[in-house]
Amino acid sequence: MAGRSVVVGVGHYLPERIVPNAEFEKTLDTSDEWIRTRSGIERRHFAAEDETTSDLATKAAEAALADAGLTAEDIDAIIVATSTADLTFPSAATMVQARLGMTQGFAFDVQAVCAGFVFALSNANALILSGQAKRVLVIGAETFSRIMDWTDRSTCVLFGDGAGALVLELQEGEGTAQDRGILATDLNSDGRYKDLLYVDGGVSTQSTGHLRMQGNQVFRHAVEKLAKTAETALGRVGLDSSDVDWIVPHQANIRIIQGTAKKMGLPMDNVVVTVQDHGNTSAASIPLALSVGKQRGQIKSGDLIVTEAIGGGLAWGAVVLRW
Ligand code: UT7
Numbered sequence: 263m264a265g266r267s268v269v270v271g272v273g274h275y276l277p278e279r280i281v282p283n284a285e286f287e288k289t290l291d292t293s294d295e296w297i298r299t300r301s302g303i304e305r306r307h308f309a310a311e312d313e314t315t316s317d318l319a320t321k322a323a324e325a326a327l328a329d330a331g332l333t334a335e336d337i338d339a340i341i342v343a344t345s346t347a348d349l350t351f352p353s354a355a356t357m358v359q360a361r362l363g364m365t366q367g368f369a370f371d372v373q374a375v376c377a378g379f380v381f382a383l384s385n386a387n388a389l390i391l392s393g394q395a396k397r398v399l400v401i402g403a404e405t406f407s408r409i410m411d412w413t414d415r416s417t418c419v420l421f422g423d424g425a426g427a428l429v430l431e432l433q434e435g436e437g438t439a440q441d442r443g444i445l446a447t448d449l450n451s452d453g454r455y456k457d458l459l460y461v462d463g464g465v466s467t468q469s470t471g472h473l474r475m476q477g478n479q480v481f482r483h484a485v486e487k488l489a490k491t492a493e494t495a496l497g498r499v500g501l502d503s504s505d506v507d508w509i510v511p512h513q514a515n516i517r518i519i520q521g522t523a524k525k526m527g528l529p530m531d532n533v534v535v536t537v538q539d540h541g542n543t544s545a546a547s548i549p550l551a552l553s554v555g556k557q558r559g560q561i562k563s564g565d566l567i568v569t570e571a572i573g574g575g576l577a578w579g580a581v582v583l584r585w
Pocket residue numbers: 291292293296297300301376415416417419420476477478479480481484514515518542544572573574
């Protein structure tokens with residue numbers, strides 16, 4: 263017997279405003295064709311002016327709780343993966359806690375940029391397996407539209423806003439790879455690559471700043487590192503790519519998603535793809551894809567899923583779970 267962190271609920275929220283690629287043609291030297299062929303993105307959602315990350319996170323959390331048939335009273339901890347919290351402090355997670363009317367337990371944010379949800383899932387699993395929490399709400403929520411430089415065509419066309427959430431619950435398993443729940447994780451970072459993807463501002467430098475990215479360099483690292491981290495995580499429980507039902511990747515670029523699947527020897531039929539509709543929503547992209555994948559009828563109970571992501575830091579990693 264072994265404790266496992268099992269997904270018992272999933273949900274998401276996307277802001278109302280949908281912005282198609284063509285919108286950028288009005289202000290930038292770009293085209294729908296360039297954005298589609300280079301990134302796979304067709305449209306993205308942008309939060310309303312008065313809508314914050316914790317607003318999106320709260321709505322995704324409510325949807326995940328409803329899906330689980332639980333209320334906030336059943337939750338012991340909330341982790342929000344985000345790089346775009348409403349305020350410098352307190353954490354977005356404590357704001358969600360208050361909005362859900364939850365006065366017990368604890369809440370905190372995890373910041374590992376686009377790999378944030380993978381890091382948050384791994385942390386939630388550790389809290390559950392060490393007996394510190396029985397049920398954890400794990401949320402990825404972002405408003406990257408707030409840190410775009412709208413004059414920089416190489417970045418501002420790529421990102422979007424949104425939130426997704428999972429409820430994880432401690433359940434007993436057999437201790438084998440057939441168990442439902444999180445089976446393995448693999449986390450990595452290498453701070454030497456800071457300059458490839460960063461925001462040129464922050465509290466300590468006294469500005470908000472804008473996202474800066476050397477896209478083709480990040481692309482090179484992504485193709486090299488994502489299949490490897492996924493295979494490392496699978497190997498930890500004696501599995502390999504041939505056991506995988508669904509890759510649920512970070513949704514940054516369709517060409518990275520295709521390249522990773524190819525390296526893993528899996529067809530695109532085994533990949534949940536949402537990048538065309540959401541753009542890159544950083545830490546929100548994986549829980550959004552899990553929620554949409556379930557809604558579409560792709561992800562079913564018992565399926566073996568590997569999620570993988572890379573982003574600023576660089577930070578990257580993977581989580582293997584049975585749905
Ligand atoms: O989520 C965190 C991790 N982030 C990622 O995984 C993003 C990884 N990178 C990428 O997705 C891709 O590198 C991009 C989509 C950002 C760019 O695609 P690329 O094939 O790597 O293009 P590139 O950066 O090498 O640029 C090719 C050309 C350049 O022009 P020159 O120098 O060849 O004349 C750019 O100036 O495309 C130009 N370009 C654009 N043209 C039209 C860059 N952005 C645009 C644009 N519209 N929006």
